[in-house]
Every structure is written in structure tokens, then in C-alpha cells.
Amino acid sequence: MTQVSIERRPGAPVFPTGFRWRRRSFLPLMAGAAVLVALAALLPLGFVLWVTVQTGWETASALIFRPRVGELLVNTVLLVVLTVPLCAALAVALAWLTERSDLPGARIWSWLAVAPLAVPAFVHSYAWISLVPGLNGLFAAVLVSTIAYSPLLYLPVSAALRRLDPGLEDAAASLGEPPGRVFLRVVLPQLRLALCGGALLVGLHLLAEYGLFAMIRFDTFTTAIIDQFQSTYNGPAANMMAGVLVVCCLSLLWLDALIRGRTRYARIGPGAARQPRLTRLGRMTLPCLLLPIGFAALSLGVPLLTLGQWLAAGGAAIWKLDEIGPALWQTAVFAIAGGAVTTAAAIPMAWLSVRRPGRLQRVLEACNYVVGSLPGVVVALALVTITVRVALPLYQTAATVLLAYLVMFLPRALIGLRASVAQAPVELEQAAASLGRSPGRALWSVTIRLAAPGAAAGMALVALGIANELTATQMLAPNGTRTLATAFWSYSGEIDYAAAAPYALLMILISLPLTWLLYVQSKRSAGR
Amino acid sequence: MRPFTRSFASVAALATVLLAAPAALLSRPALAEDDGIVVYNAQHENLTKAWAEGFTKETGIKVTLRNGSDTELGNQLVQEGAASPADVFLTENSPAMVLVDNAGLFAPLGQEVLSQVPDNFRPSHGRWVGIAARSTVFAYDKTKLKPEQLPKSLLDLADPAWKGRWGASPSGADFQAIVSALLVLKGETATADWLKAMKANFVPFRGNSTAMKAVNAGQVDGAVIYHYYYFGDQAKTGENSKNVALHYFRNQDPGAFVSISGGGVLASSKHQQQAQAFLKWITGKGGQDILKTGDSYEYAVGVGAESNPKLVPLADLQAPKVEPSALNSKAVTDLMTRAGLL
Numbered sequence: 001m002t003q004v005s006i007e008r009r010p011g012a013p014v015f016p017t018g019f020r021w022r023r024r025s026f027l028p029l030m031a032g033a034a035v036l037v038a039l040a041a042l043l044p045l046g047f048v049l050w051v052t053v054q055t056g057w058e059t060a061s062a063l064i065f066r067p068r069v070g071e072l073l074v075n076t077v078l079l080v081v082l083t084v085p086l087c088a089a090l091a092v093a094l095a096w097l098t099e100r101s102d103l104p105g106a107r108i109w110s111w112l113a114v115a116p117l118a119v120p121a122f123v124h125s126y127a128w129i130s131l132v133p134g135l136n137g138l139f140a141a142v143l144v145s146t147i148a149y150s151p152l153l154y155l156p157v158s159a160a161l162r163r164l165d166p167g168l169e170d171a172a173a174s175l176g177e178p179p180g181r182v183f184l185r186v187v188l189p190q191l192r193l194a195l196c197g198g199a200l201l202v203g204l205h206l207l208a209e210y211g212l213f214a215m216i217r218f219d220t221f222t223t224a225i226i227d228q229f230q231s232t233y234n235g236p237a238a239n240m241m242a243g244v245l246v247v248c249c250l251s252l253l254w255l256d257a258l259i260r261g262r263t264r265y266a267r268i269g270p271g272a273a274r275q276p277r278l279t280r281l282g283r284m285t286l287p288c289l290l291l292p293i294g295f296a297a298l299s300l301g302v303p304l305l306t307l308g309q310w311l312a313a314g315g316a317a318i319w320k321l322d323e324i325g326p327a328l329w330q331t332a333v334f335a336i337a338g339g340a341v342t343t344a345a346a347i348p349m350a351w352l353s354v355r356r357p358g359r360l361q362r363v364l365e366a367c368n369y370v371v372g373s374l375p376g377v378v379v380a381l382a383l384v385t386i387t388v389r390v391a392l393p394l395y396q397t398a399a400t401v402l403l404a405y406l407v408m409f410l411p412r413a414l415i416g417l418r419a420s421v422a423q424a425p426v427e428l429e430q431a432a433a434s435l436g437r438s439p440g441r442a443l444w445s446v447t448i449r450l451a452a453p454g455a456a457a458g459m460a461l462v463a464l465g466i467a468n469e470l471t472a473t474q475m476l477a478p479n480g481t482r483t484l485a486t487a488f489w490s491y492s493g494e495i496d497y498a499a500a501a502p503y504a505l506l507m508i509l510i511s512l513p514l515t516w517l518l519y520v521q522s523k524r525s526a527g528r
Numbered sequence: 529m530r531p532f533t534r535s536f537a538s539v540a541a542l543a544t545v546l547l548a549a550p551a552a553l554l555s556r557p558a559l560a561e562d563d564g565i566v567v568y569n570a571q572h573e574n575l576t577k578a579w580a581e582g583f584t585k586e587t588g589i590k591v592t593l594r595n596g597s598d599t600e601l602g603n604q605l606v607q608e609g610a611a612s613p614a615d616v617f618l619t620e621n622s623p624a625m626v627l628v629d630n631a632g633l634f635a636p637l638g639q640e641v642l643s644q645v646p647d648n649f650r651p652s653h654g655r656w657v658g659i660a661a662r663s664t665v666f667a668y669d670k671t672k673l674k675p676e677q678l679p680k681s682l683l684d685l686a687d688p689a690w691k692g693r694w695g696a697s698p699s700g701a702d703f704q705a706i707v708s709a710l711l712v713l714k715g716e717t718a719t720a721d722w723l724k725a726m727k728a729n730f731v732p733f734r735g736n737s738t739a740m741k742a743v744n745a746g747q748v749d750g751a752v753i754y755h756y757y758y759f760g761d762q763a764k765t766g767e768n769s770k771n772v773a774l775h776y777f778r779n780q781d782p783g784a785f786v787s788i789s790g791g792g793v794l795a796s797s798k799h800q801q802q803a804q805a806f807l808k809w810i811t812g813k814g815g816q817d818i819l820k821t822g823d824s825y826e827y828a829v830g831v832g833a834e835s836n837p838k839l840v841p842l843a844d845l846q847a848p849k850v851e852p853s854a855l856n857s858k859a860v861t862d863l864m865t866r867a868g869l870l
Contacts (some may be wrong), residue, residue: 068868133745214734223734227699227870230596231861233603237870388607396613479566479613482590490573490595495737495768 020509025263026439033348036496038364040303041371041407042229044382048246051385054090059141068224072241076220079141080206084199086146091198092150092191096183097162099286101127102278109292114519116299117151118511119484120468123504124148126492131308141218147299149205153198159167159192159522161187165273167324179279193265207248208375210471221245225377226471234385244379247354249373303508309472314498324502331467331483331510337398338405339463343413343455345406347448350417355426363453364467367415372411374474379404384473384475396478404472409465413458417508420454456520464514468507486512563614564590565802568703570598570607571660576618582818583809589802596635598624598701599857606631616806617795618659618789621705623857625656625790626813635795638804644811649788649829650855656792658852659810660819661843663776664706664785666694667740667758668750670773670810678775682710682752682783686725695731695739695751700870701737702754702787707864708855709785710750713778713848716863723867732869737761741768750775752783756825759838776848788825831848 052060063069097103098110116124124145134275135143164187172182210222221241228238281288311318349368352361371379383404387395394400424447432442448455470485477486488503544711564584571577573595580591585749594614596604604622605612612633619625634655649658662852666679679685685694696703711719731748733739739751740758754775761769777783793803809815816833819826827835827842835842864870 002650033530063865066866066868068865068870071868133741134747217733219732224870227734228865229601229702229869230699231701231857231864233600233607235603235861385607388604392611395608395611479594493735493737494572495735495741 027527028350029412029439030348031356031360034352034361036363036408037345037349037406038367042370043378043386044374044407045246045371047382048243048378051236052243053526055236055240059236060240061238062372064244067239069244072219072221072224073244075138075218076207078138079218079220080203080252082138083145083149083206085201086142087150087153087202088157088195088199090146090150090295091157092188092195093291094150094154095158095161099158100276100279101281101288102285103281103288103292109296111519112292112296112300113154113158114151114522115512116148116516117518118508118515119148119300119505120211120301120507120511121145121148121205121209122215122297122470122485122489123307123507124303125212125215126488126497126500126504127295127306130306130497136217138218140216141213143208144212144216145209147295149202150206150229151299152201154196155518155522156194156198157191160191163273164190164276166276167273169276177202189263190265192263192308193260196260200252203252204249204373207245207252208377210377211480215492221248221379222375222471225381229377229381229475234381234388238381238399239385245375245378249371251376253370253373263471264403280463299470307504307508310498310501313504314501317503318499323482324506327482327484327487327503328506330481331485334398334401334405334473334483335463335466335510338402338466339459341402342406342409342462343417343459346410346413346417346458349410350414350421350442350451351447353418354422355373368410368414371407374408376404376408376469377475379407380472380475385522396476398478401473401476401478405462405469406467408469408472411461412461412465413455414457416454416461417451420451424450425452457517460514460517464511467510532650546637565594565797565799565806566592566594566613567616567618567806568601568614569595570601570619570624572620572824573776575660575818575822575826578818578822578824579810579815580590581808582814586809587802587806591806599627599704602627602857602860604773605633609633610796612794612796614794615794615799615803616791616793618791618810619701620662620789621701621787621855622790622852623708623855623860624701625792626853626855627857628792629653629655633794634792634797635797635800637793637807641808641811644748644796644830645794646829646831648777649747651851653853656790657807657811658788658829659791659807659815660666660824661842662702662756662789663789663827663830663840663842663847664783664787665753665758666750666775666777666783667743667753667769667772668688668775669743669771671771672746672749675775675853678750678753678785680777681779681781682706682777683714683722683781684754685729686722688729691729691732693749694729695733695748696726696753697733697735697739698730698864700735703752704857704860704864705787705855706752706782706785706848708847708857708860709787709850710782711856711859711863712850713782716859720863720867723869727867727869737768744768744771746771754787755839759825759836761824763825771789772797775846776840780846780848781855782848784847785850786842786845788829788852790852821863 025150028090094113098113100104103109114202124147128144169182169186172186177185208222210226213220214223217496221244225238225245228235228241232238353365383400387400428446429442432446433439437445470489473483473487483505484503488500491500567576567580575672576593580593583589584591598621603615605614605617605628617628637654637657641657642650645657649661650656668678707719710722723733733742736753736757741754742748743751754771755774758769758772791807793800794808797803811830814827816830819828820834820836825836825839861870
């Protein structure tokens with residue numbers, strides 16, 4: 001644990017008389033800050049409602065209840081219904097092989113199952129479209145998104161599988177259940193929380209993604225909103241579709257809460273759980289190896305192969321350093337600044353949820369998560385209209401982009417921060433206050449410092465999201481901005497795939513260490 | 529209340545610093561805005577970049593680009609109104625220019641700009657000018673279609689015989705400009721009917737290059753796009769147009785529409801002189817020569833300017849006469865939204 005030294009300030013009373021009063025005065029401040037952040041996060045949601053009211057029911061219903069919206073709804077629902085179970089099955093199979101069997105090289109396969117996260121979704125699509133130029137439609141969408149997003153499910157499922165107490169399985173086996181049924185009736189139900197959380201994450205990504213589906217010509221609400229935006233800027237049709245998309249996201253959240261249920265998952269009983277015994281694969285080893293090998297080939301082999309081809313075909317000519325340098329710089333500034341701002345904004349909420357949990361705190365926290373599930377296109381559309389109509393000085397400024405990032409990625413920062421604030425003893429904070437530190441300084445010098453590792457991990461996750469963000473950046477960024485993602489997109493839009501390749505490579509290189517961090521963290525959380 | 533105010537002040541200060549620091553770091557383009565011009569650019573990025581570089585080299589005036597599509601930036605300018613940071617607006621097609629002009633946002637252009645562009649490439653009111661032109665074509669798979677199997681008119685593509693056989697990029701400003709010409713030439717009912725048939729017949733792509741690539745790969749027999757995508761690809765490797773040939777509809781058909789790319793100066797611009805100078809440069813020798821020699825393959829429109837010799841001469845295209853200021857982007861997106869294309 002980090003050493004925290006607290007010196008008594010000269011002249012400060014040993015037992016400050018206003019101590020209790022001060023601690024109380026800190027609560028409204030933190031609560032106020034948390035409310036402010038939540039309100040900022042609620043802007044897009046409120047905006048969608050406001051626009052619907054403004055548009056008037058007649059126009060709104062004409063724009064919502066039309067065949068095109070029906071088509072998009074069918075597309076989007078089919079995509080989610082097909083992709084999420086596929087991702088889940090793949091993730092469970094890979095997790096079981098890497099965690100519970102004696103598969104040779106399990107650790108490597110485990111890392112390789114997570115590594116595709118370092119490849120931005122639209123780069124996956126770019127790789128596939130280079131390999132199979134005619135790829136399009138629902139099948140292609142399901143294929144590429146399963147490859148791109150199943151690591152989001154693999155991470156929680158494999159972590160949960162590692163932590164399971166094998167005692168339960170032994171009990172079931174001793175009652176005469178064959179191994180297959182033990183897995184179905186004992187192991188799988190215990191993975192429900194991990195599966196739900198991961199599936200929700202995948203579902204929300206499917207609803208929000210633009211680049212992946214635009215490239216393989218599969219229309220979802222998000223791609224249609226961008227089409228409308230490119231034709232009408234922030235016209236009513238775009239806003240109405242954004243409203244429908246918001247309803248889709250909220251339904252997913254509701255569905256998740258419904259399925260998750262209230263069952264108890266914690267282990268009871270004395271002592272520590274023993275390490276699970278690894279299943280011998282025996283003669284099945286070779287066929288079983290095919291799954292991780294196949295997945296790695298599709299999810300990493302294909303992008304690396306096609307990227308390599310384009311890089312070789314482009315040669316030195318595509319490395320225009322006077323263009324790539326500034327794009328890299330702007331991406332880095334946005335990612336680091338956005339990470340810092342978002343993490344700072346998460347502090348009040350994280351502090352409240354640990355130190356002063358209550359109804360207000362639960363409502364505020366829920367707001368942040370709900371809004372964090374909204375696609376970038378909805379957030380950006382709202383901020384464009386708000387800034388251009390009422391907050392013109394903020395229009396097309398870096399501050400607005402950062403606000404969008406904050407709204408979109410706050411949950412990522414919150415999760416890590418909350419856990420590590422909980423591990424910082426409240427007594428140390430109180431001791432610092434009793435030694436004359438103002439509440440803010442006590443928080444800063446004790447809790448924040450102790451929570452720093454968690455905060456840093458959260459910040460890295462936010463930065464990862466920002467570095468690969470396309471839609472909101474495109475719609476909100478100041479004039480002349482060019483990030484790696486937007487540069488990549490504009491080249492690949494003109495099917496200059498070779499010129500786009502260096503940008504794709506750089507995005508992957510930036511994301512790799514962050515993905516590694518994520519992998520290591522999930523291992524550590526499971527005690528390894 | 530001192531501790532309260534103090535910590536509140538420090539929180540506020542922290543927030544300000546956190547938001548302002550990156551803004552300052554990223555403000556290099558913003559600084560450029562002060563001593564140069566901001567161009568809202570819907571033209572191909574490469575072309576405008578070449579224009580901007582040439583202009584900056586000659587005049588020392590810096591140019592900052594904001595890239596987007598025609599109607600996106602046009603509608604954006606209308607929303608921004610007098611507060612717009614833009615000095616110049618360049619498009620690929622005329623409808624977005626009409627949109628901004630109808631909102632009264634363009635400043636009249638000086639005679640030295642107007643006199644460089646012949647009458648048929650600019651509206652008579654002189655608030656914007658043509659900067660380049662492009663022709664509608666039917667890019668087809670020459671391994672599949674013989675010349676006699678080609679559609680005689682754009683309207684023929686509504687025929688059930690063409691079901692699933694042709695492509696277009698409906699969300700693109702280029703195709704929407706073609707529809708706007710159809711609207712002017714044939715009226716609303718005919719256009720709405722054609723769009724309805726199109727929805728049933730066509731295969732959607734995002735971007736004209738992608739549509740041409742699909743023709744080349746044999747996914748569709750043909751696509752309604754502009755001519756220069758073919759020439760651009762041929763000049764590079766030709767890998768996306770090996771099997772492609774261009775069919776010009778001619779005969780004043782709506783499908784022979786020649787679309788005028790426009791340029792205008794915003795009335796709200798605080799750099800009127802520099803902005804006018806930029807348009808003068810583009811429509812003058814320097815800018816038009818880039819059209820002839822560069823890799824854009826768009827037609828030059830300046831008085832006496834020559835286009836790339838590889839292109840079919842503009843005069844041979846038998847384009848229909850369409851008054852550029854009559855093209856209506858709003859009506860087109862509404863019609864296309866109603867037809868379920870958007």
C-alpha cells in the first residue's frame with residue numbers, strides 16, 4: 001500500500017472545534033459536484049425529449065413510423081439477437097478451454113482472445129472488406145462484429161470462471177451428474193452475472209458502432225442517423241431516429257436488469273476455495289486447439305495480414321509524416337485530456353457512492369450509466385444543436401468535444417475509481433482533517449493518492465475509447481482537427497486503403513498497451 | 529463558510545484548468561483562424577488541399593479546412609447564421625450553395641471573380657460561382673453489358689428489368705444533386721415515382737468510389753456516379769475499375785446532368801478580402817490548372833480554361849439546361865426520406 005504521511009500544519013489546533021461541521025460541509029459540495037456532472041450527462045437525453053416535443057407529434061410520428069425506420073429496426077434487432085448469443089457461446093467456450101482445461105499454451109491463447117480489442121472495430125471491417133471485397137449485409141455484420149466484440153464477453157466470463165469454487169461442481173458430480181450436465185446446471189448459472197454484463201456491453205456496442213457497419217454496407221440506426229446528418233445536419237429526421245435508438249438502448253438496459261435477477265452468487269463456507277482441477281482433454285486436445293487458433297486467425301490474423309499487405313503496397317509514400325505527426329499529436333492530446341477530465345469528473349460520484357451511499361447517490365449513479373450507454377452519435381447530435389443554438393462560445397471548441405467524451409466514457413472511469421476509493425480507509429481521511437487539512441486537501445492528499453492506481457486504470461480505459469472514437473469527434477471537433485480515426489476514415493472513404501493503413505497501424509499500436517493493462521487487471525482481480 | 533468556499537473555488541479552478549489546458553494545446557488551428565481564412569470544404573479533400581497550398585504559397589494567407597459533405601456543411605452554415613466561423617464555402621454540387629444563399633448568408637462576389645467564370649457556370653445573381661464541374665455517368669461492367677443493353681435514359685433504371693442490378697450512393701451529395709436536377713426537369717410526381725422504383729431496384733452503397741468498386745467486382749451491373757471516380761482510379765492502379773466503362777446518357781437526359789461545384793464568400797466573414805482573393809485564385813489560372821493537371825479529373829470551368837485531355841469534352845456531353853439556383857436540396861432530402869432512401 002502507498003505510504004501516506006500527514007504532517008500537522010504549524011498553528012493548526014490539535015482538535016479543531018469545527019471538525020464535525022467541516023465534514024458535513026464537504027458532503028453538499030461533493031453532492032453538488034456529482035449532481036452537476038449527472039446533469040451534464042443528462043443533457044443528450046433531455047435534448048432528445050425536448051426535440052421530440054418541439055417537433056410536434058404529427059411530424060414526429062410521420063418520421064418515426066415509416067417503413068425505413070421499420071427496416072432499420074429489423075436490421076438492428078436481428079444484429080443484436082444473432083451476434084450477442086454467438087459472442088457469448090464463443091466466449092464461454094474459449095474461457096473454459098483457457099481456464100479449465102489443460103489446453104497447451106492456455107495463457108497465450110487467453111491473451112490472444114483479448115488482444116483483438118486493440119484493433120478498432122472499423123479496422124476489423126476494413127481488413128475484412130480488403131480480404132473479401134463483396135462482403136456485405138447481415139451475415140457480414142454478424143461475422144465481423146462477433147470477431148470484434150467477443151473479447152468484451154471473454155474478459156468477464158473467464159474471470160468469473162477462474163473464481164468459481166469447484167466444491168459445488170464436485171458436490172453435483174458426487175450426486176451422479178455427468179460432466180456435461182454439471183457444466184450446464186452448476187457452472188453456467190454461476191456465470192450469469194458475467195454473461196449478462198458482457199452481453200449488455202456487446203449489445204450497446206452493436207447499437208452505437210458506425211464505422212464497422214458503414215464499411216460493410218449494413219444499415220443500422222446509427223449509420224442511418226449519420227446519413228441523415230450528412231444530408232441535413234441536425235434535421236428532425238436524424239433527431240427522431242436518435243430517439244428510437246435511445247429507446248433501443250434503454251430496452252437493453254432493462255432487459256439486462258430483468259435477466260440478472262436477485263440470486264445470490266457469493267460463496268458461503270469457511271476457508272478458501274481450492275484451485276479447480278483442470279480437465280484433461282486427452283485425444284480431444286487437437287480439435288479443441290482449433291477453436292482458439294481459428295479465432296486468433298480470424299480476429300488477429302486477418303487484420304494483420306491485410307494491413308501488412310496495404311503497408312507493403314503503399315511503401316514509403318504513404319508515410320506522410322507532416323500529416324501523420326499532427327494527427328497523432330491531436331489524438332494523444334484528446335485522449336489524455338479526455339481521460340483526465342473524465343476521471344476528475346468521476347471523483348465526486350465515486351466518493352459519494354462509497355462514503356455516503358443513499359437514494360440520491362443511486363439515482364445519480366444510474367443516470368451516469370444510462371447516459372454512458374448512449375451512442376456517440378446521439379450525444380454529438382445533442383451537443384451540436386445545444387452549442388450552436390444556445391451556447392455559441394462553446395461551439396466547435398475542444399471543450400465541447402471533451403464534454404462529449406466525458407458523457408460517453410464516464411462509466412469506464414467510475415468503475416475503477418469506485419473500487420479503489422472503497423479500499424482507501426475513511427479513517428485516514430478523517431485523521432487528515434483532524435490534523436487541520438481542509439476537506440478538499442484531505443481528500444486530495446489521502447483518498448485520491450491511495451485511489452491513484454484505480455484512477456489510472458480507469459483513465460487508460462477512457463483514453464482507449466477516445467483514441468478510437470470516430471463519430472462524435474467528426475461531428476464536434478474544432479476546425480482543422482484531424483485525429484488518427486478521422487484521418488483513417490476519410491482515406492478509407494475514398495477507398496485509398498493503402499494511405500489509411502499507417503493510421504490503422506498507429507491506432508492498434510496505441511491500443512495494445514491499454515488492452516494489455518485490461519488483461520492483466522482481469523487476471524489480478526481473479527487473484528493471479 | 530471559508531473552507532466551503534475555498535474547496536469549491538479549488539474544484540472550480542481545477543475544472544477550468546482541466547478543460548482549458550487541452551483547449552489551449554489544441555488551439556493551433558484556432559490561432560490559424562485569426563491570421564487566415566476558414567474554408568468549409570465539401571469538395572474532395574485532396575483537391576481543396578492542393579488549391580489551399582497553391583493559394584497560401586502565392587499570397588501567404590493561411591487556409592484552415594473543415595471537411596464535410598455538401599448539405600451537412602450547408603445546413604450547418606444555416607444553423608450558425610451570422611456567428612459562423614467560416615469565411616468561404618466550397619461544395620461539390622450546387623444545391624447546398626442554393627440552400628446557403630436562400631438563407632441570405634452569401635456576400636456578393638467582386639467582378640474580378642465573376643468575370644473569370646462564364647455565365648453558364650454561375651447563377652446570374654453573382655453571389656456564388658462555379659469552381660469546377662462533373663458529369664453524371666452510368667459506370668457499367670463491360671464484361672457483362674453490351675452497349676445495346678445500356679439504359680437509354682436515367683429514368684429507364686426504374687424499370688423492373690433493372691431490379692437488383694444497379695447501385696448508387698443515396699446519402700451522398702452527388703447523387704442528391706442528380707435527383708435535384710431530375711426534380712427541376714421532370715417535376716415532383718415523376719421524381720417521387722422514380723425514387724420509389726429506385727428503392728425497389730437499386731443496391732445502396734456509401735460513397736461513389738465504393739459503388740464503382742462494386743461494379744468492378746461484379747456485384748452490380750452498373751452504378752449512377754460521376755465521371756471522375758473512373759479516371760482517378762485509372763490514373764492510380766486501375767484495380768477498382770479494370771472491368772468498368774462509362775456510359776454518358778447525353779440527349780439532354782436528366783442522367784446527362786452536369787453538376788456545378790460552387791464557391792461563395794460568407795457575408796459574416798471578417799476576412800472578406802482574403803476570402804474573395806481565395807475564390808479569385810481558384811477560378812483563375814492557378815486553380816483551374818490544378819483541375820487540368822492534378823488527379824481530381826473534374827472539369828475546369830474558368831474562361832478559356834482547359835480540362836484534362838483524357839476527359840470527354842464538356843461540349844460533347846449534351847447536358848440538359850438546368851438553372852443552378854433552382855436546385856433544391858431540402859425538397860430532395862424530403863422526397864428521399866419519404867421514399868425510404870434516407
